[in-house]
Structure formats: C-alpha cells, structure tokens
Amino acid sequence: MTDIQKTRRDMIARQFIEAIPHAQELGMRLTTVEDGKAVIAMDYDTRLVGDPETGVIHGGAVSALMDTCAGAAVMSHPEAAVATATLDLRIDYMRPATPGDQITATAECYHVTRSVAFVRATAVDADADRPVATATGAFTIERAKS
C-alpha cells in the first residue's frame, strides 16, 4: 500500500467516527486503525448505566461501541468501502464490565467479498485478559461507482 493510500484510509476511518453523532455522544475515541483493524475506547459514564444496583454499563452501550468499532474495521480494510452498514451483529456477554473502567473494543475485519465484510470484535475493561464481551457480524460494503 502506498503512503497516499494509507493516508487516505486513515483519514476515512477517522472521519467515519468523527462524523457519527451517536459515537460522539458516547465519547468514543478511535485509538488505532490499520488494514481492517480498529480499536475504539469509551469512558465509563453514569448516563450509560444499565443496572442501577451495581452501576454496570448497559449491554446496549457495549453493543453501540462494538458496532461502531466493527464498522471502523470494515472502513479501514485495504479494499476500501466508501460506506458500510450492519447486516447482523451477535454479541456474547461474558461478564459485567467493572464500573468506573474504560471499555476498549478491538475489531478485525477478517474476510471481505465484493459486497460483504465479516468482522469479529472483543471488548475489555481494565482487566484486558478477561473479555467483557465478544461479537461477530456481517456488514455491507458499498463501493465507489466506477
């Protein structure tokens, strides 16, 4: 990949997240993006609590993080798509995220066809050895009209 391609891809991936109002609302930050891989961090926020007794973040907020991260991974794939949309997403919740911890999602776009991208993602809190959740999904690939 040339430097120009790389710059273009990084730019697309960053704009992708900066342009998403809901990702901004949740305070998501894209920390890494490269060849079909993306890492996005999200701080603990009391507005996102799903269990008022324990202060654990709602699974839905983790879903939003995973979905965004998976989408960013698709956009950063070398066979760059101009746009993507989620076809399906399955999330497995392994354990509650520790209240107060930042949640970090890592997504990898591991296979791409002409029109579909397959992605898997993992979310961790401060204890990175024990995943909070994992996800697999299929995404559309919208290509530039040639």
Add this chain to the structure above:
Amino acid sequence: MKRPEPVQVVKQRRDATLDKLVSRVPYIQFLGINFDRRGDELTAILPYADKLIGNPALPAIHGGVTAAFLEVTAIIELSWSMIWQDMEAGKLADDADMTLKLPKTIDFTVDYLRSGLPRDAYARARINRSGRRYASVHVEAWQDNRSRLFAQGTGHFLMPQRDG
C-alpha cells in the same frame, strides 16, 4: 364475594410499577425510551433525536442504538412478565420493585433489515421460553409501518434468582 377493584386503581398500580421499572435505569433515560401499556402488552417507543444518528449522510439511526433499543425492550418485557402476577395480586410492596434484580443478557443477535429512518421507532418483545434460570426473547422493531420491520433481534437471558 369480593368486589373487583375499581379500574382506575388497577391502572394506576400497573402504570406506577412500569414507571418505577423503567425510570430507575439511567441508560433507558439516556436513549429516551418510554413504554406504552395496553393491559399487559408493552410497546417500547424510541422518540427520534439527533444524537441517535449513526450515518449522517443518509441519515440513519446508529446500529448500536437499534441493538440497544431491542435489548432494552426485551429486558423490560421479561422483568414486567416476572412481576406481573405479584403486582396483580397486590403482593408487590411499594418499594419491593425498587430492589428487583433485572435479567442479565447472555447473548443478543440483531438482524438489520432496513436502515433506521430519522423518525420515532417502536418495538415489541415476545417471550418464547421462560424458565427458572434462562429465557429466550424475540423482539421486532418498526417505524412507520408495523408490517415493515427495520430490525429484529433474539436474545438469551439469565433470570435473577427470586427469594420467597
């Protein structure tokens, strides 16, 4: 024979219980989700807001918001069905449901059928199986037309252990 309770008393109790269930979860308030009740049937409503947008070019609701909306609908439906009998029997103390434990999501799968338009969205959940420990729930979501779903989801949940 005992006279049936006045309808307003019954309605007031059901609405108050539902309100307690929903209002104590910050994330439900953050998304702005509220519930419409007809008897025991619940319809979740997600009023449109700009902060819910995931694709500003279309524009379309964020896929994560859609997933969260379906998951919230499933959890509230499960909790609601769990307390329904006690509530109807008047066994639910005024503050009992404040300590009610919510079901925990084991897994959740969402099918995105159409892009979510910048409009209000609605969802209803159907409990397909509810055992002592595990439950399986299906949720359908639509916007303008009930028959044109924009998303559907299925999830498995771990039921809280109830004492007594």
